[in-house]
Amino acid sequence: MRYFSLKILALVIFMPFVSCNTDSGNNAVLKIEHGALDYEVDGYLQTKISSNLPDTKALVSSFQPSENIEVNGNTIEKFEYQETKESTIDGALTGKQWVLQGLYEDEGINILKTVRLTAYDSFPDLVSTQVTYVNTSSENLIVDHWSNNTYTIDSQNDAPPFWAFQGSSTSARSDWVRPLEAGYYQKNFMGMNDSDYGGGIPVSSVWRKDVNIAVGHLALVPKQVSLPTEVLSNPLVAKLGVQEDFDNHTIWKSKDTIQTLETFVSISTGDYFTSLSKYSELMQAKGITIVEPEEASFEPIWCAWGYERNFTLNEVIGTLPKVKELGIKWAVLDDGFQIAEGDWNADPKKFPQGNIEIKRLVDKIHDNGLKAKVWWTPLAADPGSKVLREHPDSKIIQEDGSPQYITWWNSYYLSPTKEATIAHTKETIHLFMEEWGFDGLKMDGQHMNAVASDHTLENPNNSVEGVPAFFQMIYDEARSIKPNAVVENCPCGTCMSFYNMASMNQAVSSDPLSSWQIRHKGKTYKALVPNTAYYGDHVELSDGADDFATSFGIGAVLGTKFTWPKDNPSASGKYVLTPEKEKIWKKWFDLYNNMMLSKGTYLGGVYDIGYDKPEGHVIQKDDVLFYAFYADNWDGDIQLKGLDQSKTYLVRDYFNNETLGEISGANPIYNGSFDDFLLLEIKPKQ
Known part of the structure; x- marks a missing residue:
């Protein structure tokens, strides 16, 4: 920072x-x-x-x-x-x-x-x-x-x-x-x-x-x-x-x-x-400087996590043509490629020829006209990993003398201000982006949000206060290699530290437990870093595993982790893109690429997310307003707040491509019914 x-x-x-x-x-x-x-x-x-x-x-x-x-x-x-x-x-x-x-x-x-x-x-x-x-x-x-x-x-x-x-x-x-x-x-x-x-x-x-x-x-x-x-x-x-x-x-x-x-x-x-x-x-x-938005961070995303850690190279490569066909622009290699947290070289059990195989995968992604992002969990190192063998003193040591442990990864926390941690991190970024050719980083893990005091430091709280500078270093290093690099911060399930927001150009709903979480997390990020891309995460994590409308209506980047033409038999989920699902997925990604509401201005002060019913959100692009309403079911009046009282507007349901008539800004009440969502385009009548 x-x-x-x-x-x-x-x-x-x-x-x-x-x-x-x-x-x-x-x-x-x-x-x-x-x-x-x-x-x-x-x-x-x-x-x-x-x-x-x-x-x-x-x-x-x-x-x-x-x-x-x-x-x-x-x-x-x-x-x-x-x-x-x-x-x-x-x-x-x-x-x-x-x-x-x-x-x-x-x-x-x-x-x-x-x-x-x-x-x-x-x-x-x-x-x-x-x-x-x-x-x-x-x-x-x-x-x-x-x-x-x-x-x-x-x-x-x-x-x-x-x-x-x-x-x-x-x-x-x-x-x-x-x-x-x-x-x-x-x-x-x-x-x-x-x-x-x-x-x-x-x-x-x-x-x-x-x-x-x-x-x-x-x-x-x-x-x-x-x-x-x-x-x-x-x-x-x-x-x-x-x-x-x-x-x-x-x-x-x-x-x-x-x-x-x-x-x-x-x-x-x-x-x-x-x-x-x-x-x-x-x-x-x-004095806090928030980085500028990156154009590529608004492009839709496919993540190979549908195949989980037991993915095969052929599964990922075989899915790329379908990813491209759907209009998705990014392909993400997720967890499972590495030897260990703290040793980020290719796992020889999965890649017998080593790092060159991941380089070839990135080339395949690029050959399909897609950008490539790699999953990574900074600040984590497994027992026996390369970084801990070479720099055992890079761990955070708590007041009782024990290392700080990351339960989820069965790993140790690395201390963010120690030179060994910084050198290891820079080396990893160069491996990913220079040697392998990835275009972006997906930094993942709830542990990234904060660390404990490191009692090997003269001032133990320097580790706590040094986390933002650590992530600023990552951002600067990545962008020095690839000036348009997308740096995603995905602190699984946490409320992201405001201080870490300053050094990423793609926020994410980060393992949401519901569509409600996707929406209110989006409103939060758009308040704090309004020009930064907000990714709604894999649609499979939303209500019903198919709620694209939640991300779309609040101006979030669309994403998915579908598998095709079949699931990995060892994976826990059932994410195969059936012909029926493909029609739905194709419609949403086409709408997204044509409208790009994620680049619009989110007008977060128009509706009260708590007391206004139905729940409402508004995005402005030029002189057109895009309203999104959410409820399990609704039948009745909806107030279209924020309209100019002197104007008349044309109302269109853009998801169903239906013209719904005109409405006066002086009496902006629309009477309608819907289940789950209603997406409206409100355009001034010429």
């Missing part, structure tokens, strides 16, 4: 309005009005947030201890206000800043709290927070955790009461977007949660029908903090915030300082799309 100052994106600038007084107690000593967000601080350095957007109701009923610290087993919430200092931020990222101080003094515990609030001119509706605590006691203290931007949000009797986006990853591979009911809790730890799972997007976004509140942190590298969400009853409220937990009995020495991350709260309407878009834009303004 590259970090440097960027020129601020061209956004409307909102100057915050501020008022101050010197009252204590529950009266506001500072009020910031920044876009739609009103942010108040009282005489105990507690805060109250509210929205001034039309038709939004109260978020919180009173001032809350949103920034607090747990010391000696007690959470300290109230600090007597001392002063406020205001300043202006100059440079590329301009804004205003307020520094407030308060004191806590009780029974020998003395703590000075300094709160820095920032309102960035180009990012209305958002205020960031960074807190410094100084132990001014004469004795050492025990510190357990700090919490920032912790809010208890009132319910407005919606059904369900709340929806949420949560960006953590666990072996459950659960939905990133879900309704929240009373009794719900999720910790959302951004470090390792299971042996192979960790990392994610450090934002939690909770919304009602009228308003959305998001919190997160703004560090430029991964941090091991939590963003817990919870729903309580009596009264029915949602809680969210950012928290860092310290090791048990962590000593906070007298006169020492604890500083939190820069965290934030933002306000919007609708679902989480606007919150994530704003977060990504601010992170880019702070």
Whole structure:
């Protein structure tokens, strides 16, 4: 990942309005009005947030201890206000800043709290927070955790009461977007949660029908903090915030300082799309560079994984003519070609002539007019593999002295910042792309999303924070060999680390468990990296193993892992392309290549993915809007949001090629019925 100052994106600038007084107690000593967000601080350095957007109701009923610290087993919430200092931020990222101080003094515990609030001119509706605590006691203290931007949000009797986006990853591979009911809790730890799972997007976004509140942190590298969400009853409220937990009995020495991350709260309407878009834009303004899109990454994909690890060379080569016939542009060699994870040469049991056979396969793929991509699981090395024989110290070693283990691959984690790991990785990329001639990389595995602290390093957390730079190195190395290389990051079932998104040019739904996951993962990626290709993964992983409509309607790249003319008898799936299936597959790939909705602009703020029914998505290409609606079955009115009230539109069901009439932008209600999906083209009448 590259970090440097960027020129601020061209956004409307909102100057915050501020008022101050010197009252204590529950009266506001500072009020910031920044876009739609009103942010108040009282005489105990507690805060109250509210929205001034039309038709939004109260978020919180009173001032809350949103920034607090747990010391000696007690959470300290109230600090007597001392002063406020205001300043202006100059440079590329301009804004205003307020520094407030308060004191806590009780029974020998003395703590000075300094709160820095920032309102960035180009990012209305958002205020960031960074807190410094100084132990001014004469004795050492025990510190357990700090919490920032912790809010208890009132319910407005919606059904369900709340929806949420949560960006953590666990072996459950659960939905990133879900309704929240009373009794719900999720910790959302951004470090390792299971042996192979960790990392994610450090934002939690909770919304009602009228308003959305998001919190997160703004560090430029991964941090091991939590963003817990919870729903309580009596009264029915949602809680969210950012928290860092310290090791048990962590000593906070007298006169020492604890500083939190820069965290934030933002306000919007609708679902989480606007919150994530704003977060990504601010992170880019702070210095994260997201790579440019690659034309070839939008082309449809066939993957040989239908034949699984026991594929034969003849099976793959024999399928290529059918791949080409269907209009697919990429062929992917998947897992099973290698000697071992960590020794990526051709397995002599499968390829008796060695690496030259894989080179010939790539030539065959190219001879069929297709591009070639190779599967790969970086950061994994099997016991006894070449890299571990030559560099046994390249492993991550945990605090107890044991290596970090990747359960899924029966492998060890390689430490991403160690020179041996980097050299091995570069050598592998050159083997794939220079010697064999592949045009792209399919990086695969949930373990890629995050790693544990490496206690062989001077600073053990360098391994955690070094993962993004490792993937940036892969991207740069691949593109130095093939300038148009496609670099796909497929962190199986995880919520991909936002920091890793910066160095790939093809995201993927990554082993989705349902079509719903394909759709909301797509909305997430299109919020955070809007111009990057999003691949819906093999259609065989969708509902019914044939739901092309889900990927197509949200602007995802189509893909499949069909086998032809028969399945590999050792494979677990039944993916043979029958004549009946071939007609369906051909229709969808023809539509995809003709329309290329994946290159359109996804208008994620039009429909609320939680509360609007039926579920709706919109893509714009020039002056034409493409609507996609999803429901098990629907019969009734559908509101076509986002139309110009002064225009009349022609409505066409483009999947069935049926003209459905005209609709007025002033009354954009379409009455229709469908099962599973409805795909509409809405074009202004000339």
